[in-house]
Amino acid sequence: MSSLNRTCRRQQGMTFISLLVVLAIGVFFTLLAIKMVPTYLENFAIQEVLASVEQERSSRDLSRVRLKDNLLKRFQINGVYDFPRDKIKIEKVKGGRRILVEYEVRKPAAGNVYVVMTFSNSVVIPQ
Numbered sequence: 001m002s003s004l005n006r007t008c009r010r011q012q013g014m015t016f017i018s019l020l021v022v023l024a025i026g027v028f029f030t031l032l033a034i035k036m037v038p039t040y041l042e043n044f045a046i047q048e049v050l051a052s053v054e055q056e057r058s059s060r061d062l063s064r065v066r067l068k069d070n071l072l073k074r075f076q077i078n079g080v081y082d083f084p085r086d087k088i089k090i091e092k093v094k095g096g097r098r099i100l101v102e103y104e105v106r107k108p109a110a111g112n113v114y115v116v117m118t119f120s121n122s123v124v125i126p127q
Contacts, residue, residue, distance in 0.1 A: 035107045035115055043119045045078040046101055053099065054123040064090045071099070096126040 014022070049071060053059045059067060068088050075083050087103040100122040106114045 032109060032115060035109065036117065039105050039107065039117055042080045042083075043121070045080050046075065046083075046119075047121050049074045049078055049080075050099060050101065050121055050123045054125055060096075060125055060127060067097075067099070093124060096124050098122055098124050 053067075053071065053074070059070070062070060067090060068085070071088055072083070072085060075081075084103070087101060089100040089102070091098050091100065100120070102118075102120045104116060104118045106116050109115050
């Protein structure tokens with residue numbers, strides 16, 4: 001029984017090194033979240049713009065160039081500033097036009113390690 005008491009007294013919690021490891025893992029994931037959350041918020045804004053364009057009747061009559069310009073202006077209004085123009089594709093489909101927005105974002109995590117996020121959003125504008 002005395003050996004059991006000695007073992008229980010020695011096992012009182014985490015060591016300092018294990019606490020540092022847990023903190024390092026927590027800091028790493030916090031830094032990843034800080035880098036990734038703004039990109040996901042921008043993607044959410046892009047989805048909202050596409051949904052609003054899909055519901056507007058006036059967007060049905062616009063040419064491809066005017067529709068693309070309209071989308072880019074709305075992106076800027078909603079806080080999406082560094083969006084490349086060539087990532088918006090407008091193609092004819094049965095029953096209307098499809099707007100496809102596919103893009104990739106690379107954010108540096110640490111040194112030469114990057115976090116890569118790919119997004120693909122599309123809506124169909126009926127004619």
